[in-house]
Amino acid sequence: MKPRTQEPAGGVYVGESQLLLAWKRLRRDRVAMFGLALVALLSLVAIFAPWIAPYDPITDYNLRNRLQAPSKDHWLGTDASGRDVFSRIVYGARISLTVGFASRIVTLILGLGLGALAGYYAGTWVDMVIMRLSEIIDALPSLFVAIAIAVAVGPGIYTVFFALGFVGWADMCRLIRGQVLTIREQQFVEAARAIGCSTPRIVFRHILPQVLAPVIVTVTMGVAGAIMAETALSFLGLGAQPPTPTWGSMMNYARQYIYTAPHLVFAPGVAILLTVYAFNLLGDGLRDAMDPRAKK
């Protein structure tokens, strides 16, 4: 390998070059790149849904045309109101991916903020309070908590962002706390404090960038988990409300037609499977690429 531009002595720009190295490792991982391509494809489907879907997912219904098997006109058949299932799946991707990312942003804000606080003030009452709160959240099954929040706040897409974001913060918080605990003992933090940096500056500017690699992996895996959980919530009627198409609610309505129109169950099921699979492939690849101990 021929040497690139001159690196500053001592690897000062560790944060950047580590990410670049990880990206190079990731590009050589064919399975992970397949996952990334699939994620990109699904994102494009979600963004350009109105151009891809042959019919309108809500207004193009025709009761004389209901519960049809897949055909040339309707690639995945029609549902109980005669709506095109393929179009509804395409639009459903919007909800799933939006929930996947938006709920992770909530988790990230809560987990990063509280985790950094607990780690930086480890051993004080701030740390104590945050860790006890995370234990309470952990003592309850997360799906039930998300459901209880969704019922308390009232169903809807924003509720799902918040409910799913909220149940994930404890794990994220502990991850960040552990990382911060090791990093804050290092000399560059002491140096930053010595030259008079404020506490928020030390935490956000010097410590958190070091935590980026495990956070990226956790968030990618978390998107997959959130998409799965969104399916559960909208299956129970707590997600985006009808007539908005979501994969979970489509499976819920399909239940009663399982004898006559099983394709109504299989179409959204396979869509979820594929999406979660894509994020998992990418997450696995990212973990290998970002692990500093990873072998070449």
Added chain:
Amino acid sequence: MSLYFIRRLLLVVPVLFGVSLFTFILFFIVPGDPVLSVVGERASPETVARIRAELGLDKPLPVQYITWVGKALQGDLGRSFLNQRSITESIQARFPVTLRLALFSLSIAIVLGIPAGVWAAVHKGTWIDGALRNVSLIGVCTPVIFQGLALQYIFGVWLKWLPVSGIGDGSWYHYLLPAVVLGTNIAAYQARLSRAVMLEVLEQDYIRTARAKGLGQRVVVFKHALRNAMIPIVTALGGSLGSLLVGSALTEIIFALPGIGSYTLDAVFARDLPVVMGAFLFQAVVFVGVNVLLDGAYVLIDPRVRYD
């Protein structure tokens, strides 16, 4: 060691306290009056006031909460708003269903998952490893709802081999489909985890030593490697057991099983606060209890683990 467990159990108390407080607060920020959901919107103001007093909802919130905690400590979780049934008795009646499903599922997961992981690790890089990795990843990515409905269709509707829902007379084959759904799901996680842990262990020096002194593959893999890989595997199994014992709400709903999961879920939807609080407390106790037992199990698996 017993001192460790006593301290551990004492630490559980504030967590359970927090769980009940969290549930209580959550349900008092809910818009709408719980009494109206019991008597209906058209009840007269007198009826509403009478029911409110009967349910103890006319007292200040802190008093309501403390009364509830006092009774819960004596094992009385109160009565349902909706049908006045004793919550402790309902949980007693429904827990066996969840327990049977949990043990059945966990056995499937152990029998399929761990051997698959070990097998893949031993044959790392071969087609066996590739195939097992793909199958287990797909297993991890399959939503329980989809798997449940698909199995109902294949075995119940299409082949007509197995009952699709309910527990009927309670015989084992009513639990088979739901247990397969949950069991294969956990098995997929187990396989991925066991493979990763086994790969790490198989690279250790003492494995090379064991091979060098001429021990057979079987002894090296099962006696030397697997035994040392057991701690993370058992931790994950314990986590699965914990979440199975609190009731797998989705599976119980799809297969119409009267377990703890569907009990909790119905109560959450009906905003039946006493049931939700009781069920959440029960779930937290089970969850935390499994974790404490797990700490004990480590001592049996790994003689190096000691609690002082």
